[in-house]
Amino acid sequence: MSDDGREEADNQRDQMSIDAAEEVNPNHLKLYYGRLFPYADMFKWLSYGNDGKHPGCDASFFGRREFSFTLDNDVYLRFQSFNTLPDLENSIKDKSPSKIDIGPVYSVDPSKRHAYAQSGVNVFTPVERELVFDIDITDYDDVRYCCSGADVCLDCWPLMTVAIKVIDAALREDFGFNHILWVFSGRRGVHCWVCDGKARRLTNEQRAAIADYFRVYKGNENSGKKVSLAGPVLHPFLVRSYADFLKDFFETKLLSSQNLFLTEERYEKILEMIPDNSVTSELRGKWQQNTRRSSAPKEDINLVRWAQLKSTLQSGKQKGQGLRRCVEEIVFCFAYPRLDMEVSKHMNHLLKAPFCVHPKTGGYLDVLSVLEMNASAMKEDQFSHITRCYHVILSGRVCVPIDPDNCDEFDPTRVPMLSQLLGELNIEGRTADDGNVWDGTSLGKSIRFFRSSFLQPLLKSCKEEIESSYSSKLQQSKSSISW
Amino acid sequence: MEIVRPQRKPPSGDAVPTLPLYRSAPPLEVRLEDFELYAMDRLRVLKGISDGLSRGKKPEEMEKLVTDLWKTHMRHPHAPDAANKDIISHFVLRLVYCRTEELRKWFLSNETALFRYRFLAQTPEAQRKLMAEFDLPYKAVSSTEFEGIKDKLSQVARLLGHSLPASDALFYKVPFEEVSELVAGRRVFIQKGYAYVAMNQVVSLVVTQFRSLQSKALILTNRKWTSTIREEEKDRLTPIVEALCTSYLGPDYSQPKEFSEVSIKDINQIAKSSFPLCMRHLFEKLREDHHLKHGGRMQLGLFLKGVGLKLEDALAFWKAEFSQKVGAERFDKEYAYSIRHNYGREGKRTDYTPYSCQKIISSTPGVGDHHGCPYRHFSEENLRAALCRMGVNSGAMEDVMEKVRNRHYQLACTITFEAIHGSSYDAGINHPNQYFTDSQKILKSKLHFGDVPSLKLM
Numbered sequence A: 001m002s003d004d005g006r007e008e009a010d011n012q013r014d015q016m017s018i019d020a021a022e023e024v025n026p027n028h029l030k031l032y033y034g035r036l037f038p039y040a041d042m043f044k045w046l047s048y049g050n051d052g053k054h055p056g057c058d059a060s061f062f063g064r065r066e067f068s069f070t071l072d073n074d075v076y077l078r079f080q081s082f083n084t085l086p087d088l089e090n091s092i093k094d095k096s097p098s099k100i101d102i103g104p105v106y107s108v109d110p111s112k113r114h115a116y117a118q119s120g121v122n123v124f125t126p127v128e129r130e131l132v133f134d135i136d137i138t139d140y141d142d143v144r145y146c147c148s149g150a151d152v153c154l155d156c157w158p159l160m161t162v163a164i165k166v167i168d169a170a171l172r173e174d175f176g177f178n179h180i181l182w183v184f185s186g187r188r189g190v191h192c193w194v195c196d197g198k199a200r201r202l203t204n205e206q207r208a209a210i211a212d213y214f215r216v217y218k219g220n221e222n223s224g225k226k227v228s229l230a231g232p233v234l235h236p237f238l239v240r241s242y243a244d245f246l247k248d249f250f251e252t253k254l255l256s257s258q259n260l261f262l263t264e265e266r267y268e269k270i271l272e273m274i275p276d277n278s279v280t281s282e283l284r285g286k287w288q289q290n291t292r293r294s295s296a297p298k299e300d301i302n303l304v305r306w307a308q309l310k311s312t313l314q315s316g317k318q319k320g321q322g323l324r325r326c327v328e329e330i331v332f333c334f335a336y337p338r339l340d341m342e343v344s345k346h347m348n349h350l351l352k353a354p355f356c357v358h359p360k361t362g363g364y365l366d367v368l369s370v371l372e373m374n375a376s377a378m379k380e381d382q383f384s385h386i387t388r389c390y391h392v393i394l395s396g397r398v399c400v401p402i403d404p405d406n407c408d409e410f411d412p413t414r415v416p417m418l419s420q421l422l423g424e425l426n427i428e429g430r431t432a433d434d435g436n437v438w439d440g441t442s443l444g445k446s447i448r449f450f451r452s453s454f455l456q457p458l459l460k461s462c463k464e465e466i467e468s469s470y471s472s473k474l475q476q477s478k479s480s481i482s483w
Numbered sequence B: 001m002e003i004v005r006p007q008r009k010p011p012s013g014d015a016v017p018t019l020p021l022y023r024s025a026p027p028l029e030v031r032l033e034d035f036e037l038y039a040m041d042r043l044r045v046l047k048g049i050s051d052g053l054s055r056g057k058k059p060e061e062m063e064k065l066v067t068d069l070w071k072t073h074m075r076h077p078h079a080p081d082a083a084n085k086d087i088i089s090h091f092v093l094r095l096v097y098c099r100t101e102e103l104r105k106w107f108l109s110n111e112t113a114l115f116r117y118r119f120l121a122q123t124p125e126a127q128r129k130l131m132a133e134f135d136l137p138y139k140a141v142s143s144t145e146f147e148g149i150k151d152k153l154s155q156v157a158r159l160l161g162h163s164l165p166a167s168d169a170l171f172y173k174v175p176f177e178e179v180s181e182l183v184a185g186r187r188v189f190i191q192k193g194y195a196y197v198a199m200n201q202v203v204s205l206v207v208t209q210f211r212s213l214q215s216k217a218l219i220l221t222n223r224k225w226t227s228t229i230r231e232e233e234k235d236r237l238t239p240i241v242e243a244l245c246t247s248y249l250g251p252d253y254s255q256p257k258e259f260s261e262v263s264i265k266d267i268n269q270i271a272k273s274s275f276p277l278c279m280r281h282l283f284e285k286l287r288e289d290h291h292l293k294h295g296g297r298m299q300l301g302l303f304l305k306g307v308g309l310k311l312e313d314a315l316a317f318w319k320a321e322f323s324q325k326v327g328a329e330r331f332d333k334e335y336a337y338s339i340r341h342n343y344g345r346e347g348k349r350t351d352y353t354p355y356s357c358q359k360i361i362s363s364t365p366g367v368g369d370h371h372g373c374p375y376r377h378f379s380e381e382n383l384r385a386a387l388c389r390m391g392v393n394s395g396a397m398e399d400v401m402e403k404v405r406n407r408h409y410q411l412a413c414t415i416t417f418e419a420i421h422g423s424s425y426d427a428g429i430n431h432p433n434q435y436f437t438d439s440q441k442i443l444k445s446k447l448h449f450g451d452v453p454s455l456k457l458m
């Protein structure tokens, strides 16, 4: 690195120390992009088999995909596109974006959209895009008492886990999708990428229909999230969501972990959802007395009160369908996935790429592990700066895939951190020309999972799809044109 | 030229009349006159539908509206001729509306809505026949499969308040993406990518098919239009086709209706009570500046003629204003001519027709011009201020602004009309003189509640 570059790095370091707790060290990021980021896997994935030799492959496919980069100085570069894996890799290494977003595949190369616009022949419009979902823990603030905002802990993370289960089951069972990638969104929640060919080619209207299929909340952000399950019975999708996931999760986990009935303020919020004064006053009476008497301490007060509420609502006295539905409505209100609908509805919505490092996920790197870093193993120009800057070294968490079949085991607090990975890299003592540098790091497990459970089956079906659509195209005779 | 009746085979099997799917152009020879008249009639239907949809009418209301519109405009005493009129008018309009993306979109959505409600009005038998004609690639659910998912299907049927499916009930297995609206409302059972659509929900399927058929056809027609038809028909059809989509379909208001007459002394009052915003604005600007540029003079002048201002009064009215600015002599020399011209007393001596909304909306006022449609040409701020001066309340104001944002300028004007007159106005504003006439009607009917300026009826 030149002296100028060194000075620049020093300047960056000084700026960083100002709001240190929020930023990822740019030199770390450079190392991550230099040695760990799985370019080839990302390229394979987003090529969907079109990087092969088959005559049915669309060689322009990957090059029409929009990437957008957020740079360190808050510069936002949209409509980046790359024709080859080296193009992608070099650009990311060069720009070292603090965030990479993936957009749709357009009708024409997005970086040349202006040229096409002038020629007036091709319309610049999105033609393919994964069906995506974004679930953010910040949208659950009215039903979790442990954390708020962007914070998450092991008590509230299971809300994300149950969301994955509900949506994943519906995507597979109802919609028949097979190639679904769940990703830790960095700190606040999860992203879902549905990558089946059919999903990628859905129109905006069809995407909106799926989003609406998942909607149970009525009203908007301002009117407060209220669930309404009207009708004499529930739709089979809601029945499954409730019976297979939500009921059990609510009763065995959420009730006690969030202490949903602990205080008057909390149970009042639940009583509000019951539109019958005789029921609510009966329960209220019980619970107010109950608090004063401070009954048997061994029993979990949340479970006791929930059981009372249920038996009151479901007792023979309550004939009305609406009241019986209340139990389900309460469970849905607390536990049903809260999707950011807008993200799913439009083809051209950008979503953060998997394996990005979440820029706002902080955490101090163990100073010692930095000092122990072996300069000869690193071989990167930036290394000397890292050691000099150790006092502000911070790290972010990597947006790793989540296995929906084992999502209960996913622990957001143990997701690989940038600092940790670089430390491991150092211990491994590998050089850059070794094939899979990440193999010995804690990122290895994530990439191996990505390949075996997602990428390989996906590419297999892409290949079949390309072959079959090619042969049917050959057979297709020219249809006559009629007015 | 005579209409040559097509040698069409009667529909195979029974003779249940169904709807045409407009798959190919009819082998009919059409009189040029009918070509245009039929198209105008269908256009009236489509405009009515478009109006109804953008006013947010409910499905039941739309069903009634479409039936009424069809009866009013497309009826023909002779049944085969009615069928021909349906087909011919569709193909003419397809030609008219294939030419730009925007036109295609408009045509597609209104033709699809028309088809939807006509389909709903068919007998179940005719509906089944249409299903067959579409040759939908959907399989009916087999009885073994039905037994396996019967519980789920009954659950959805109960949810919708339908009767429970009998064991011989017909369900179609359809890729879910082809029945978006059923999916969105969770009004269908979905399994492994397939929606199980009950016979009574079939309209959604058929409409999707119809829409995609039409969408493809419009693209093809557009290609043919640009490659051959436009040139080949440049002396015959092309002028008609190019004029049709902007044609104004209402009465022309070139003669004041109901023999009404308005005198100069009333004009201030009726401007305040019954002029649409575009004319009020011109009128106020004229009073303020004692001058209007050409576009404004034409728009206001012809409107006033339609309102019933006689030529002599018109001359006096314009002179009174203009002479304050340019002097009486210059007015007589430079401006009086064009006023007489508007009344057909100079030049070609033809009557000039007052401008329709369509024409006003599509005008392009420049700097210093005051003509045009305020809903389209004003800034939001100016429009709000102007509406406020007219006495539009804040609730209606937001409705108006929403319509403006969606570029439904005539609906915005209609809502203004409703707000000011305190009564609903289903017809929709298409012409400033219609606004005026109907405003006067309403005010007159309220006359006994107070003193309202009105026209003198002869």
Ligand SMILES: [Zn+2]
Binding pocket: A144, A146, A147, A151, A152, A153, A154, A155, A156, A157
């Ligand atoms: Zn928490």
